[in-house]
Amino acid sequence: MDDTTEVVLTDLAAEPFVFYGESLALNDVVLNACRQAGFSPTIVGRSGHWDFMAVLVQAGIGIALLPAPYCRRLDADAFTCRRVVAPEIHWDMALGWRRNGYLSHAARAWIEVAREMLPASIDNDFIAFPRVPRENGRS
Numbered sequence: 001m002d003d004t005t006e007v008v009l010t011d012l013a014a015e016p017f018v019f020y021g022e023s024l025a026l027n028d029v030v031l032n033a034c035r036q037a038g039f040s041p042t043i044v045g046r047s048g049h050w051d052f053m054a055v056l057v058q059a060g061i062g063i064a065l066l067p068a069p070y071c072r073r074l075d076a077d078a079f080t081c082r083r084v085v086a087p088e089i090h091w092d093m094a095l096g097w098r099r100n101g102y103l104s105h106a107a108r109a110w111i112e113v114a115r116e117m118l119p120a121s122i123d124n125d126f127i128a129f130p131r132v133p134r135e136n137g138r139s
Contacts, residue, residue: 007082009037009089016062017041021048030065033089054079065089 013034019041020027027046034041044062047053053064054074066074071081095114097103103111 005082006085008086009033009084010039010086012063013037013039013041015042016044018045018047018053018056018062018064019043020053021046024048026067029089033065033084033087036087 019030031041042062045053045056047056050064050066050070053066054070056062057064058078065084066081068083071079074081095111097107097111
């Protein structure tokens with residue numbers, strides 16, 4: 001692949017792929033994108049862990065389609081990451097918890113991070129939690 005910043009999925013059709021475990025939602029997302037692009041990928045390895053997929057890629061086993069947040073964590077000197085533009089690959093995520101149930105401080109912090117990081121249109125679907133005062137008196 002050349003040094004362009006984007007790639008069309010059909011350009012990767014002849015490459016061997018390192019895929020997600022069959023039980024993972026991303027397996028179906030990527031497989032459907034390949035089918036939409038008109039090919040069935042040659043799968044040479046599978047893993048349920050993105051970091052192990054990256055190890056397989058680095059070892060030359062094949063290529064992998066990883067979500068952008070994972071790609072940003074890879075060593076830019078060791079990996080080439082390109083945005084797939086056709087077809088666009090969307091990965092829908094949801095965050096759920098038991099309404100009115102106990103949430104640890106860590107769980108509340110995770111929800112706050114999700115509120116900050118997810119698109120604003122999704123924020124309205126979150127339930128509001130009362131601010132818990134911290135030990136130093138600030139909330």
